[in-house]
Amino acid sequence: MTTLMQGLHTLFGFEHFREGQQQTIEQLLAGHSSLAVFPTGSGKSLCYQFTATQLPNLTLVISPLIALMHDQLAFLTSKGVSAACLDSSQSKEESQAVMAGVQSGNIKILMISVERFKNERFRRFIRHIPISMLVIDEAHCISEWGHNFRPDYLKLPTYQQELAIPLVLLLTATATRRVQRDMAQKFSIHPEHIVQTGFYRANLDIDLIPIPASTQGDKKPNNDKLNALKGVLNDTQGSSIVYVTQQKTAEDIAHALQASGYSATAYHAGLDSDIRSTIQADFMTSRTRIIVATIAFGMGIDKADIRLVVHFDLPKSIENYSQEIGRAGRDNQPSRCVLLANLEGLSVLENFVYGDTPEPQDIERLLHSITEQTKDGDEWETQLYSLSQQTNIRALPLKTMLVQLELLGAITPKYSYYADVRLKWEGDRIAFAHQIPADWQAAYQAILKGIQYKKIWGTPNFEKLFNEAGLPRSEVLQILEFAADQQVLTLESKGLTEVFQFHGDAFHHQTLVNQLHQYVDEKQTTEIERIATMMRFFQLDRCLNHNLARYFGDKNAPEHCGHCSVCRKKVLVFNRPAPDTALHDASLDWQQDLAIPVQEFAQQLATKSPTTKITDVLITRFLTGLTQPVFTKIKARQLSGFGLFEEHRYESVLAAVKQYRFAHKH
Structure with missing residues (x-):
């Protein structure tokens, strides 16, 4: 050995x-x-x-x-x-x-x-x-x-x-x-x-079941899908995960299954962490048989005996699909991976991508907010939440923008700190001086004099300590943390502030706007193509397990697995839903349908955020229910038009909005 x-x-x-x-x-x-x-x-x-x-x-x-x-x-x-x-x-x-x-x-x-x-x-x-x-x-x-x-x-x-x-x-x-x-x-x-290593798993059966689309505009779970789901759950014994796209769907389906006597619970990011932990523990110990979940559930779930993974809604990509079905059958026992397949929800997946893409004026606003506060060689400080509100760029794309500016050499991250630091003494601060290392004694005494109190909580005056005692913020915090470790005081901090070095020589404003806009455009195209690639994969007429393995670079999977729907001679063809006819209709009815929600939105924006420019894209995001930072500020969800066309494809709504606004300019 x-x-x-x-x-x-x-x-x-x-x-x-x-x-x-x-x-x-x-x-x-x-x-x-x-x-x-x-x-x-x-x-x-x-x-x-x-x-x-x-x-x-x-x-x-x-x-x-x-x-x-x-x-x-x-x-x-x-x-x-x-x-x-x-x-x-x-x-x-x-x-x-x-x-x-x-x-x-x-x-x-x-x-x-x-x-x-x-x-x-x-x-x-x-x-x-x-x-x-x-x-x-x-x-x-x-x-x-x-x-x-x-x-x-x-x-x-x-x-x-x-x-x-x-x-x-x-x-x-x-x-x-x-x-x-x-x-x-x-x-x-x-x-x-x-x-x-080899990607192919011989114990996973991939089954794509075509389901008729429900009537457009019907917000309830598709009955055909729900019945198909129950059929699959009845045919397969053991622990099961049912994946859906949205939190509300998870709740609706879990309730429908519970009403039919199934042991089922919803799981999504909108639940408190304690509740999520309890749900997960019940599933891991098989007290709950079925979890109906968004993709918030699964990563790190090391349960070996999951017998069934159902995609009630379309997954986000082939990568996500692979990761999610990979949770089935880790004990190498036969397990089923079922997709209840129709094109419902395809527009929701695409719309999520469009909702994340910053507009050119948002990128302009981001760069202006940096240059307004800095000169070459200066430090630029920002808190991400307030910057997101200011620029109307969602948190994840905003972080990506900042990383891109780093990679383009326009800014360099230096450090981050908590803007708000406060402390409360738990022990004798004077007596504690005897426990402070000798080389910190003078600094400790200076800190005691440099704390401003409101009742029992105190705040170090970092600026005063630096100007009068030459103490940098990091050294003050190091000494306070030492005291906190000795339980002489309680230290609290919040308001994470990122600090960057600003490089004016590399900050060519219009060039950066163009580069960032091109980057987000490419990202958007890549993500939309990723969805299209997945849709093509599901409609292949060749072994699905073989092609899934090849997608990830494994060329050794069998050409015919014998345990997927294609090998069983069932090739999936998605039934195309009725096109968005209403959205292409230039009749007066369509323009009237848009008139009230668009006017209401424009009025709310002008009243509550007058500096925000109204654009075709912003109106489309409002109508398709895609959350934006400015929508929180103006309470857009309270307006009747918010999400009015969330079931429609973003590009169709955008085309209609452009047509409507063009007609109303002339």
Whole structure:
């Protein structure tokens, strides 16, 4: 038995490595950063878990979900591996205990979210910790061409360099060849160190069931779909996930199933985290059989015996579809993956993409807000929520814009801080001076004089402390954090403020507007094409399992799996719904239908946000119910026209709005 095999058995109790695991671990132990692309449920995590036990220093794991961290921590703890996480659900005492364990070297694996790097205190802390390996789970989030792109992940290569981490492991289940190349290039991973295992899973049966479309404008769940869902649930025993696009649909279907005697619960991001945790725990222990969920549910759900995954609505992309059906049958027992297929909801998927794309004047406003506050070499400070309100760019696209400006050399991120810091003394502040290190004594005394109190809470006057005592903000916080660690005071902070260096020489306004507009246009086109590619995939007349594997670069899947609807001679053809005839009708009726909601919206905008320019796109987003920051400000949801045409395709509504506004200008 090899040394690796002995270690695997001794540490984790496993007799054999799964495909790809040993190769990845050997590469890492030889000092080669690696990318592991394994299908969902095939043991990606063991690659870092085993390697971490063989490395001298800390392994830092970036994970996208608290639930995922907790599941992996439970496994590691059960195997006697010293691991911990820092997350928002912890108390101050719990966080302090974790940091103390990392500092002493007792903790070998630390899991965090990428957002943790925005925390001043964490960055100061981690800078002094020797780190052997950086692990990035769900690493496709790094790629701008990946399906769950998160702008903050783009900063991870910089963090790796700043912390001088010698080794990187990227883990993902869903990455096309293009995404793999993009991810590897960002971390200088050589092509020979990309490990991709077979994607094909012989136990998954893919079944596409055509369903007639319901009457247009009917807001209730499609009865044909609901009956088909019940039929599938009756035919398949065991735990089941039913995926839907919108929160309301999840609630409606869960209630309909409950009324018919099924053990079913809705799960979505609109529920409190405590409720979500309870629902998830009930499903994991099989107290609840069926979860009706948006895509908020699933990542990190390590339940081996899910027998059925149903897509009640269309998934967002082939990548999402693959990830979601991959949650079925992790115990390698036969499991079903069913799509209740019609074109209902296609417009909703496309509309989400259009609603995220900033307009040219929004981009202009963003660049003006930067230049108005700065000169070359200055620092630019911003809080993302207020910047989103000011520019009318949604939070995720706004983060993406800022990252693009970084990549174009116009701004450089420096640090972030909490604008509002306050403290409350729990012990004797004067007596505590005896516990302060000698080189901090003068600073501590200055801080005591530089705190302004309102009743029992005090706020450090950072400007005064810097001007009068030469104390930078970071040093003041370091001393206060030391006092908080000793439980002499309670420290609270809020109002996260991002600070960037502004580079006037690279800030060519019109060029940047054009570059950013081209970028968001390309992103929009890519996302719409991704949906179209998925629709073509579902209508293929060749084995679906084979083609799904090929999409992710696996050429070894059988050409005829024998367990998909195409292999059973059932090729899906989507029935086209009736076209948006009303939206192309230039008659007076159509113009009258639009007149009241558009006038009402224009009036509300002029009254409550007079600086916001009314455009065809903004009106279309209002009519199709696509949330925008300015809509919150003007309470657009209270107007009768909000979401009036949400079932229609965005481009059809936009064309009609242009026609209507053109007619009313003449």
